[in-house]
Amino acid sequence: MNDSDRLISHVSHDSRPDLSHEHTVETAKARLRAGADLPGATIEQQVALVDQLSAFELGRFLLANRGLDAYWTHRLVTYEPGTLQRGAVSELEYRVFEEMPAVLATRERFGLFRREVQARLKPGLVLASVPCGLMGDLLLLDYTACADVRLVGVDLDQRALDGARALAAERGLTERLSLGQADAWAMDLNAEADVLTSNGLNIYEPDDERVVALYRKFLDALKPGGQLVTSFLTPPPVLSPESPWDMSAVSTAALALQHVLFVRVIEAKWSAFRTHAQTREQLERAGFTDITFVDDRARMFPTVVARKPD
Structure with missing residues (x-):
């Protein structure tokens, strides 16, 4: 086994050279269409998020890898809030960098x-x-x-x-x-x-x-x-009655989007x-x-x- 094959946070850049972005997108859409509506997100809305992720670099990386590598972790934690202007980039990219609760917590960490x-x-x-x-x-x-x-x-x-x-x-x-x-x-x-x-x-x-x-x-x-x-x-809180989350510090709208995006669409691997x-x-x-x-x-x-x- 190569060192890169043991990575648990993301897929090695070199380990799947034949897997195209188009294949990743179609696989994700097929999986979502075989699923169910979620509160606040129908199947078609979930599928639409795949296309929205495909519109920016970080979104494409997350679709393919289901996690963050060193480069993207560094980009997210060192990002200066306000750098991206709403309307100048896609709405989803703006919300990921500026509003997503997990991203804000990671940056604060x-x-x-x-x-x-x-x-x-x-x-x-x-x-x-x-x-x-x-x-x-x-x-x-x-x-x-x-x-x-x-x-x-x-x-x-x-x-x-x-x-x-x-x-x-x-x-x-x-x-x-x-x-x-x-x-x-x-x-x-x-x-x-x-x-x-x-x-x-x-x-x-x-x-x-x-x-x-x-x-x-x-x-x-x-x-x-x-x-x-x-x-x-x-x-x-939805997973444990012992959750310490302070919901007064969290945007409920951003949290709802985060849940659909990371849990359902991307199936993020950072779930321990x-x-x-x-x-x-x-x-x-x-x-x-x-x-x-x-x-x-x-x-x-x-x-x-x-x-x-x-």
């Missing part, structure tokens, strides 16, 4: 990661990101007072590593950066990191034991007293939801202590900071 890591910066630290993607969570920080901080990125996707290397060059951080291609569950950083950030794996992994095993790998990668900064998706209590229990089982949650406004995509015992 990215800001929380950067805030939490920036606050922990000291000279001489080793910061790691797994999977690193384009590594914006670390490469976009301010290292003015920490010239000797080292940065380590690990990702299974070679395109992500290439993107991280390019961003490091743009930021003048090439000399501080070390990159490695590896599966997060198989990596071995040998207690190298003072702080390790991780976003985007556990939300694609439904197996709780695999998530605990992943957290144990993160524990092994940290020095004694080192800290993990990670995140998780919480279940929506966990509560705060489940996440705490998993981190504790992995050996972490001093677990602190930092919620986004809607409590959809919380950040959690945990420490490896000394």
